[in-house]
Amino acid sequence: MILKKIFEKLKPTFSKGGKLGMFSSTFEAFESFVFVPDTVAKRKGSHVHDCIDSKRTMSVVIIALMPAMLFGMWNAGYQHFLSTGEAVSFIDTFFYGFLKVLPLIVVSYVVGLAIEFASAQIRGHEVNEGYLVTGMLIPLIMPVDVPLWILTLAVIFAVVIGKEIFGGTGMNIWNPALLARAFVFFAYPSKISGDKIWIAGLENAQSVADGFSGATPLSYAAANEIDKLPDTVNMFLGIMPGSIGETSTVAILLGAAVLIFTGIASWKIMVSTAVGALFVGFLANTFGGTPYLEMPAWQHLLMGGFAFGAVFMATDPVTSSQTEAGKWIYGFLIGVVAIVIRLFNPGFPEGMMMAILLMNTFAPLIDHCVVQSNVKKRLKRKSVI
Amino acid sequence: MSSNNGLKVFTTPFNNGNPVTVLVLGVCSALAVTVKLQPAIVMALSVTVVTGFSNLIISFMRNTIPNSIRIIVQLLVIAALVILVNEVLKAYVYDVSKQLSVYVGLIITNCILMGRLEAFALGNKPIPSFVDGIANGMGYGMILIIVAFIRELLGSGTLFGMQIIPESWYAANGGFYLNNGLIILPPMALIILGCIIWVHRSINKDLQDK
Numbered sequence: 001m002i003l004k005k006i007f008e009k010l011k012p013t014f015s016k017g018g019k020l021g022m023f024s025s026t027f028e029a030f031e032s033f034v035f036v037p038d039t040v041a042k043r044k045g046s047h048v049h050d051c052i053d054s055k056r057t058m059s060v061v062i063i064a065l066m067p068a069m070l071f072g073m074w075n076a077g078y079q080h081f082l083s084t085g086e087a088v089s090f091i092d093t094f095f096y097g098f099l100k101v102l103p104l105i106v107v108s109y110v111v112g113l114a115i116e117f118a119s120a121q122i123r124g125h126e127v128n129e130g131y132l133v134t135g136m137l138i139p140l141i142m143p144v145d146v147p148l149w150i151l152t153l154a155v156i157f158a159v160v161i162g163k164e165i166f167g168g169t170g171m172n173i174w175n176p177a178l179l180a181r182a183f184v185f186f187a188y189p190s191k192i193s194g195d196k197i198w199i200a201g202l203e204n205a206q207s208v209a210d211g212f213s214g215a216t217p218l219s220y221a222a223a224n225e226i227d228k229l230p231d232t233v234n235m236f237l238g239i240m241p242g243s244i245g246e247t248s249t250v251a252i253l254l255g256a257a258v259l260i261f262t263g264i265a266s267w268k269i270m271v272s273t274a275v276g277a278l279f280v281g282f283l284a285n286t287f288g289g290t291p292y293l294e295m296p297a298w299q300h301l302l303m304g305g306f307a308f309g310a311v312f313m314a315t316d317p318v319t320s321s322q323t324e325a326g327k328w329i330y331g332f333l334i335g336v337v338a339i340v341i342r343l344f345n346p347g348f349p350e351g352m353m354m355a356i357l358l359m360n361t362f363a364p365l366i367d368h369c370v371v372q373s374n375v376k377k378r379l380k381r382k383s384v385i
Numbered sequence: 386m387s388s389n390n391g392l393k394v395f396t397t398p399f400n401n402g403n404p405v406t407v408l409v410l411g412v413c414s415a416l417a418v419t420v421k422l423q424p425a426i427v428m429a430l431s432v433t434v435v436t437g438f439s440n441l442i443i444s445f446m447r448n449t450i451p452n453s454i455r456i457i458v459q460l461l462v463i464a465a466l467v468i469l470v471n472e473v474l475k476a477y478v479y480d481v482s483k484q485l486s487v488y489v490g491l492i493i494t495n496c497i498l499m500g501r502l503e504a505f506a507l508g509n510k511p512i513p514s515f516v517d518g519i520a521n522g523m524g525y526g527m528i529l530i531i532v533a534f535i536r537e538l539l540g541s542g543t544l545f546g547m548q549i550i551p552e553s554w555y556a557a558n559g560g561f562y563l564n565n566g567l568i569i570l571p572p573m574a575l576i577i578l579g580c581i582i583w584v585h586r587s588i589n590k591d592l593q594d595k
Contacts, residue, residue, distance in 0.1 A: 147561060161576060187567035 058132040060262050064255035065136050065312065071251040072244035073097035076144045079241055080200040097144075100200045101244055104139035107148050111155045112138075119164050130169030130176075130318075131159070137177035137312060140245025141305065141353075142184065143197045150188050154180040174360045175319045178353055185353065193349070198241035216241045218304045218342070222349040226291040235302040246308040249301070256311040265315035268324065269331040273310040274301055276335020284343055293343060300339055309352035310334070319360040323370040330366055334359045394517050398524030401591055405528040406582045410496040415529055416574040417488050422545050424484045425533035427474065429526025433519055435466045435492055440506040440518030447507050459502045460493070467492045497525055532577050540568035 074090075077097030081088050088096075112135045120127040138155060158180035163172045184192050191197060198216055217240055220228045230240045238248025246252075259265035281297025288294045300306060314320060314334050321330040334355045341351025348354065404410045411432075418428045439462050443450075450458050471489045474482040482489065492498070501521050506514040537543055542550035542564050554562040567573045586592045 149561065150563075153565075183567060186570065187565045188563050189566055190563065 055129045055132075057264055058129045060258065060264050061133045061312075062136055064258040064264075065133075065140065065245070067251035067254040068245040068248060068308065069101070069136070069140060071238055071248040072140060072246075073101045075238060075247055076100050076200055076244060078239065079198070083199050097200070100144050101139065103148060104142060104144075104146070104151060104244070105136065107151050108138045108155055109135040111152050112159050115156065115159045115164065119168070123168075125168065128169035130163070134158070134176045137245075138180045141177060141181050141243050141308065143192055144200045144244055145197050146184065146191055150184060150191060153187075154183045157183045170318055172318060174357055175313055175316050178313055178357055178360075181353055182357060198243070216304065216349075218349040221292050221295065221303065222342075222346070224291045226295050229299075232299070232302070235299070243305060243308075246305040249307045252307040252311050259311065259315070265311070265317075266320070266327050268327040269315045269320055269334075270310050272328045272331030273314055273335040273338075276332040277301060277306065277339045278335070279332075280336050280339040280343070284339075300342065304342075304350045305352045306338065309338070309356055313352075313356050314359075319363060321363045321366045321370075323367050326363070326366045326370045329370075330359055330363055333362075391513065391516060394513050395520045398517075398520040399527065400589065403524045403528065403585070404497045404500070404521050405525055405578070406585050407592060408497075408500065410500055411525050412575075412578065414488055414491065414495060415525075415532060415578060416571045418485055419529055419533040419536055419574055420540065420569055421484070422530065422533045422537050424481050425529045426526070427478060427481045428485060428488065429522070429529045431470045431474065431489060432492055432495065432497070432525055433522025434470060435463065436498055436501055436522040436525075437515055437518040438466055439463050439498055440501055440514040441511055443502050443506040444509060444511040444514035450507075455507070456499075459499060463498050463502075464493050497521055528578070528581065531581060532574060535577055536568050536574060539565050 074094045074097055077088075077093035077095070077100070080096060080100075081093060109131075112131045116131045117127055119125075135155075138151070138158070142151065158176040162174055162176040162179040163169065166172045181192075215228075217229050217235060220226070229235070234240060236249050238251060240247055256265070256270060260267045260270075277300050278297050281300050284293040285295075285297055310331075314331060321327050334352075336355075337358055338351040338355035341348055341354055345351065398404060401407065405412065405415055414428065414432075419425050439459070442462050443459060446458070467490065470492070471482070474485070474489060501518055505517045509517070534544070538549060542548060542555075542562075550562060552558055554560040556563055568577075
């Protein structure tokens, strides 16, 4: 273990009083990234100790995101070559998308981690791990063609205004990754809505193949052109235009399986979100009116960012409800609000981002109500006896 | 702030007693009229005039106003002044007056006015009251102008309606730049205001909570 020896050797230099003592939190961040920290929480009060720490938790989420990311890379290349009408091999397709997506991921991590490390140094805190996941989520919910400087601004906004102001990881009210998307959505709407931006190189394309349009299923649906939707198999596999990581329901379900199996994300939230969406979908089917309202409710689960949001965004342990009953209510309302926005708001074709941010805001209130009703119930029981 | 030392009365509203960043008054209009610099400056001047003269008039009358109806008297004075200001704006800067629309009338409800009347003019002589009113109006205007500067520059690429960010930078002309649409929206004005308060408090140690 050469690595271990290097860390042991460097430790005194970076500890308090050492030559580079001011960078102690940076050192510690790297050490505990490579090795499990050698300290445990003090045995005080009624803690339950788990061998997994938050860095390991974050790593599992990253692993769960891998299928969606790899598929997103391939899909970025596939959609590009579909738009130009070229036929290329699988490897070329993937590699094209890889080169398109990689800069986004690199920029997201470099900018975000720079802010995290700087603010940890200023405050004298340990560096928080939260950005490991946020940094991966942000590129996956962006259009592949988003300019890097806009991404940089979005990351700065999300990390500084969304997280550090509230006190860093674990204290934020809203999901930082969604906040980054919301920033781009409102600040630079032309870069995140419309039908030219979901496919690499389409905006400035010289020639586009006959009959090709870059519209996403949601924009067809919002225009009531249900017959133009891709067939269900393609929507399920994710072979359609959209944000990088959100298109493939299969890849997202793989990630969901990892998250549920390791017990990191709450299956209750995922299930109740889907139930909420289906509920509004069935209501719309029952009353009908336009082709979009009559579209089968389950198709909503395959379109746009619904699956990605339900699995990776809504379940964020920091911003979701903490109580078990609260999780059901929280998830259900996300599903309801998302589909209501999709169906009844002409301004926004996709409602998942708004729905999750809105319910993030209400999550503490839901928890409060659940706890209070529980308190009341128990008081009542006591007075009977 | 009860000290009648003229200089101190004048400088407090620019730092430790700033009506917007410290007392957090008048925030509503700070969000509403700061999309462009020109209306913001006109608004700042109007509020300065109204705070100054309402302080002066109420201070003259402070010993004769019955305590139980003082709020009504104060409102009457403010309302009369605001109507005057509104008429002047309509006569001389009609375009800006159109842009400001109801916000000129809403100066009446600006908390800074009533706050200064209650906190200062009712207990001090006319001249210091006048200085206090003018200084508070200017302290408010200063924040308004900073916010409007940032919002107009980043949101529209202009200052006083003149193009500052080169046209050739814009994506429409083959460049890369886009105006930030979020800055135009009121939530971002609130965030900018928050950032100003943040900067102000990190510089001024007196304001930091223990």
